[in-house]
Amino acid sequence: MALRHYTLDFKLSVAVDFASTVPYLLSIFHEEEMTETVHETNGQGYLGTFIGQNGRFAVLRVHSHELVTIDLQCYEEDNIGQLDNLLDALETKLKGILNGKITRIKRLPALVRGAEVDRYWPTNDGRLVEYDMDRLVCDEDSAYQNIKILHSKQYGNILILKGDINLADSDVAYNKAIMNGENFAGKESFTLLIIPLQSVNIDQQVIEMSKKYMRRACGNILDNMEGDCYKIIVSDCVPVLKKFIEEGNTFDYVLNELTAIPMSTEPKEDSAWEFLRNVLDMSIKVLRPSGKYLTTADCVNHTESHRLYEEEMGKLSCPVAFTKKEATVPYFMEQWVMYCLWKK
Amino acid sequence: MALRHYTLDFKLSVAVDFASTVPYLLSIFHEEEMTETVHETNGQGYLGTFIGQNGRFAVLRVHSHELVTIDLQCYEEDNIGQLDNLLDALETKLKGILNGKITRIKRLPALVRGAEVDRYWPTNDGRLVEYDMDRLVCDEDSAYQNIKILHSKQYGNILILKGDINLADSDVAYNKAIMNGENFAGKESFTLLIIPLQSVNIDQQVIEMSKKYMRRACGNILDNMEGDCYKIIVSDCVPVLKKFIEEGNTFDYVLNELTAIPMSTEPKEDSAWEFLRNVLDMSIKVLRPSGKYLTTADCVNHTESHRLYEEEMGKLSCPVAFTKKEATVPYFMEQWVMYCLWKK
Numbered sequence: 091m092a093l094r095h096y097t098l099d100f101k102l103s104v105a106v107d108f109a110s111t112v113p114y115l116l117s118i119f120h121e122e123e124m125t126e127t128v129h130e131t132n133g134q135g136y137l138g139t140f141i142g143q144n145g146r147f148a149v150l151r152v153h154s155h156e157l158v159t160i161d162l163q164c165y166e167e168d169n170i171g172q173l174d175n176l177l178d179a180l181e182t183k184l185k186g187i188l189n190g191k192i193t194r195i196k197r198l199p200a201l202v203r204g205a206e207v208d209r210y211w212p213t214n215d216g217r218l219v220e221y222d223m224d225r226l227v228c229d230e231d232s233a234y235q236n237i238k239i240l241h242s243k244q245y246g247n248i249l250i251l252k253g254d255i256n257l258a259d260s261d262v263a264y265n266k267a268i269m270n271g272e273n274f275a276g277k278e279s280f281t282l283l284i285i286p287l288q289s290v291n292i293d294q295q296v297i298e299m300s301k302k303y304m305r306r307a308c309g310n311i312l313d314n315m316e317g318d319c320y321k322i323i324v325s326d327c328v329p330v331l332k333k334f335i336e337e338g339n340t341f342d343y344v345l346n347e348l349t350a351i352p353m354s355t356e357p358k359e360d361s362a363w364e365f366l367r368n369v370l371d372m373s374i375k376v377l378r379p380s381g382k383y384l385t386t387a388d389c390v391n392h393t394e395s396h397r398l399y400e401e402e403m404g405k406l407s408c409p410v411a412f413t414k415k416e417a418t419v420p421y422f423m424e425q426w427v428m429y430c431l432w433k434k
Numbered sequence: 435m436a437l438r439h440y441t442l443d444f445k446l447s448v449a450v451d452f453a454s455t456v457p458y459l460l461s462i463f464h465e466e467e468m469t470e471t472v473h474e475t476n477g478q479g480y481l482g483t484f485i486g487q488n489g490r491f492a493v494l495r496v497h498s499h500e501l502v503t504i505d506l507q508c509y510e511e512d513n514i515g516q517l518d519n520l521l522d523a524l525e526t527k528l529k530g531i532l533n534g535k536i537t538r539i540k541r542l543p544a545l546v547r548g549a550e551v552d553r554y555w556p557t558n559d560g561r562l563v564e565y566d567m568d569r570l571v572c573d574e575d576s577a578y579q580n581i582k583i584l585h586s587k588q589y590g591n592i593l594i595l596k597g598d599i600n601l602a603d604s605d606v607a608y609n610k611a612i613m614n615g616e617n618f619a620g621k622e623s624f625t626l627l628i629i630p631l632q633s634v635n636i637d638q639q640v641i642e643m644s645k646k647y648m649r650r651a652c653g654n655i656l657d658n659m660e661g662d663c664y665k666i667i668v669s670d671c672v673p674v675l676k677k678f679i680e681e682g683n684t685f686d687y688v689l690n691e692l693t694a695i696p697m698s699t700e701p702k703e704d705s706a707w708e709f710l711r712n713v714l715d716m717s718i719k720v721l722r723p724s725g726k727y728l729t730t731a732d733c734v735n736h737t738e739s740h741r742l743y744e745e746e747m748g749k750l751s752c753p754v755a756f757t758k759k760e761a762t763v764p765y766f767m768e769q770w771v772m773y774c775l776w777k778k
Contacts, residue, residue: 217566222735
């Protein structure tokens with residue numbers, strides 16, 4: 091049973107005190123049979139907690155600076171209309187007594203905590219985002235990672251690997267974005283796909299789950315590992331690339347969808363950069379003279395990681411040139427950057 | 435000074451009790467000099483609050499069902515690293531003592547409450563969404579509405595009317611979406627724009643602010659109210675449409691960006707539907723025989739409002755046909771629906 095957590099905040103132009111606010115609100119809590127405990131805050135304003143029936147719990151803070159915050163928690167099965175009325179009453183009362191001192195009233199949609207279907211998947215740049223997911227389709231741990239598929243009303247089934255939004259069933263925005271406007275007709279391409287950094291093998295279980303639940307995105311491609319114009323190799327990409335180089339196997343396009351590029355120069359990320367550079371170097375080697383390397387990078391706000399990625403390009407055994415493009419993948423909820431590299 | 439509000443939740447496969455959890459966590463709070471108050475919950479599990487220095491405040495709930503929730507509030511100027519460590523310690527300890535019973539651990543980005551720049555703008559379908567806004571550009575009340583412009587790192591300046599995300603400076607996605615793939619070259623069009631429902635006059639102040647701060651989106655169009663191929667009329671659209679009908683003035687396109695369509699059949703919405711139908715009826719009247727009426731509707735998840743809108747189309751004085759399209763406007767953070775109507 092989930093916990094609904096409401097917040098109602100008043101940002102003010104001047105600080106207010108206990109006496110001019112709290113006494114006027116107590117009757118509202120008392121009407122809902124919520125009993126007050128006043129806490130000693132060591133000069134940080136008023137902090138009262140209120141316990142009611144059925145697990146209801148509220149926190150009222152009149153901060154010593156220009157802010158009043160209210161938290162209200164209740165269980166999902168509670169009478170939500172009654173809780174809305176309680177918040178309405180608190181908002182109306184505070185609007186009246188703080189009249190002329192209010193610079194912003196913010197009452198956000200309730201945060202739903204511990205629900206069956208988890209709707210909160212922060213963006214890559216660390217923002218809190220609620221999705222419209224309404225059903226858990228499956229949730230499994232493979233040898234390499236946690237694999238979830240959640241159904242979203244507007245995006246269809248969404249594949250989530252290790253907590254990262256990966257692919258939605260509903261549209262081809264991501265595919266279009268990584269294809270970067272190139273025309274693949276009659277061309278030979280090689281795609282590095284769904285390999286988590288720490289593993290040496292591609293995750294067969296992701297293929298199985300995508301085959302079953304992501305059919306709008308995958309079509310019947312995954313039903314057979316080989317078709318008229320494609321072949322899927324379940325393996326670590328590194329030995330495969332090595333073999334291609336040894337055998338002189340080349341491609342018009344190499345697409346890399348391995349992972350978002352690492353975000354820092356911290357020592358713990360060193361191996362990630364090394365892996366990335368190694369794969370990039372080998373990929374450029376298997377490109378035909380007019381070939382292109384297309385890759386997903388990171389969200390547009392991580393400008394530092396783009397700078398570091400471009401720095402890595404200077405360390406390859408063959409000089410490369412590049413373009414980068416901003417792309418919209420609707421279910422990412424943030425703008426993304428795609429690169430296109432070629433031999434100079 | 436903003437309040438940072440952290441949450442850390444453990445969803446479990448079995449309920450746990452006070453004795454098997456709380457005693458193991460107390461030392462972590464005590465190390466941070468946070469003192470405990472235990473609250474009587476009438477059989478709804480353990481609820482402890484903890485008050486620390488500098489306004490720090492925590493709530494630990496071991497619910498009587500399969501859920502443990504932790505809230506931690508601190509001021510923005512606090513030692514955030516120390517708070518992260520406190521949450522790390524609580525998470526690690528709980529992971530250990532709840533081992534084998536955990537179905538999900540959720541630690542969300544902090545909710546920042548009362549900040550100078552408000553980053554939380556819920557979607558039309560009521561979801562909590564944090565934007566990447568970093569600067570308040572301007573905030574004014576016109577005679578009709580509150581007009582805000584906030585700067586977003588990835589979308590540029592964003593115009594917010596009455597709390598609704600309206601237009602971003604950075605791209606032409608919205609314009610493309612409402613233009614619905616039509617080619618406007620050499621055509622005559624009439625656009626109903628930025629008029630809040632309850633007002634009779636267009637809001638001149640929105641024009642002034644857009645002219646100044648939304649130049650990437652508006653170009654120099656708003657610098658002059660009339661140009662070679664456009665004319666801006668500051669007026670309620672109803673008398674203007676009436677005059678067009680009287681004078682037999684017709685257009686190839688009418689674009690309506692007045693407002694999202696009403697979302698319910700509640701009596702209070704009646705006048706909104708009436709206004710919408712009236713404007714739609716007059717707009718169809720000023721269309722040339724091959725003319726098209728293009729309009730923004732509502733988010734894709736509000737299917738009921740689309741149904742009601744299509745019902746309204748049957749009540750017009752001239753029969754119409756329509757198509758609808760799903761559109762991605764990146765900064766809306768939800769899919770949108772655009773309609774195209776024409777005379778049958």
